[in-house]
Amino acid sequence: MSIRQPNNRVTSAKIVIAGGFGVGKTTLVGSVSEITPLTTEAIMTSASEGVDDNDMVQDKTTTTVAMDFGRITIDSDLILYLFGTPGQTRFWFMWDELVRGAIGAVVIVDTRRLADCFAAIDFFEHRRLPYLIALNCFDGRQHHDVNDVREALAVSPNTPIVTTDARSRESTKQVLITLVEYVLTMRRAGAGAGVGA
Amino acid sequence: MVVDRDHEPTGALVRPYAVTRGRTRPRLEIAMEALVETTARGRLNGLSSGREQATIAGMCGTRLQSLAEIAAHMRMPLGVARVLVADMAADGLLAVHEPSGIGDGGGDLVGTELLERVLSGLRRL
Ligand SMILES: Nc1nc2c(ncn2[C@@H]2O[C@H](COP(=O)(O)OP(=O)(O)OP(=O)(O)O)[C@@H](O)[C@H]2O)c(=O)[nH]1
Ligand SMILES: [Mg+2]
Numbered sequence: 001m002s003i004r005q006p007n008n009r010v011t012s013a014k015i016v017i018a019g020g021f022g023v024g025k026t027t028l029v030g031s032v033s034e035i036t037p038l039t040t041e042a043i044m045t046s047a048s049e050g051v052d053d054n055d056m057v058q059d060k061t062t063t064t065v066a067m068d069f070g071r072i073t074i075d076s077d078l079i080l081y082l083f084g085t086p087g088q089t090r091f092w093f094m095w096d097e098l099v100r101g102a103i104g105a106v107v108i109v110d111t112r113r114l115a116d117c118f119a120a121i122d123f124f125e126h127r128r129l130p131y132l133i134a135l136n137c138f139d140g141r142q143h144h145d146v147n148d149v150r151e152a153l154a155v156s157p158n159t160p161i162v163t164t165d166a167r168s169r170e171s172t173k174q175v176l177i178t179l180v181e182y183v184l185t186m187r188r189a190g191a192g193a194g195v196g197a
Numbered sequence: 198m199v200v201d202r203d204h205e206p207t208g209a210l211v212r213p214y215a216v217t218r219g220r221t222r223p224r225l226e227i228a229m230e231a232l233v234e235t236t237a238r239g240r241l242n243g244l245s246s247g248r249e250q251a252t253i254a255g256m257c258g259t260r261l262q263s264l265a266e267i268a269a270h271m272r273m274p275l276g277v278a279r280v281l282v283a284d285m286a287a288d289g290l291l292a293v294h295e296p297s298g299i300g301d302g303g304g305d306l307v308g309t310e311l312l313e314r315v316l317s318g319l320r321r322l
Contacts, residue, residue: 074314
């Protein structure tokens, strides 16, 4: 590890890992993290103010949302965190905090159940957080052509779609590199204004 | 730092809030990925301030830890850890290094430079 650069302030950055239930979020985080993925919980006590589909349920409820995350030390003064989104997309209160200031997001997709990622994509589009689509080929086979997936998901032609094996460190590393390159390209093209929620 | 009350999840019914003397709102809004470091003062005095505080001072004295890591290691909800860390920072025991928050007004150059550092770091992995 290098000596702390006098000109760099100590800081951190984060990337959000999203996708449907059991799609490989924790596996992907664990494959590159220098720590075993940790879990942190957020608790919300509310008279749920439109946080989920059952809007306007007036009962006071306590909701615990667990997120797992990993850590990659980039430099002694720069640490990158990977945060997996809570499995259930209805916990929007946590998603707001998750995307605030994030570099971008990886949306993991199992092509056998494409629709599971719609909520995440809608959310990132709405918050103008750059994201890429990572097709996790569970049985080593890709069930759909990338162009078909692009069409089915109705994502822009610029949005990167890559295939991945979430268990592989090298594969995950490539996914993250592709995401950061994409974000950089967008910023350089001037399209990045307003990105990051 | 921005105090954002609307987005702060609270948990007034949860036992761990006893350690925060019942307060569920931190004095500072601290991002979950903000890095926390024990100050010189924290090294000297942190250990005598309370069990949870002492553990946090010990853990952030050996290496930088994010708020999320502190919460996970302490088995506390994020909101509880946030209150404790904010108080300890206010007492000068901890330094909180905010994340670079790419899009929120940090300026394009800062963001781009940070992204490049992240990118080369990932390539070195
Ligand atoms: N064959 C194969 N199996 C995978 C891959 N990624 C994940 N799995 C397996 O799929 C299961 C679910 O993976 P997780 O990483 O727990 O998925 P998750 O998205 O974190 O799940 P939730 O947090 O419950 O939504 C585990 O048994 C993994 O071992 C992959 O790329 N290929
Ligand atoms: Mg998981």
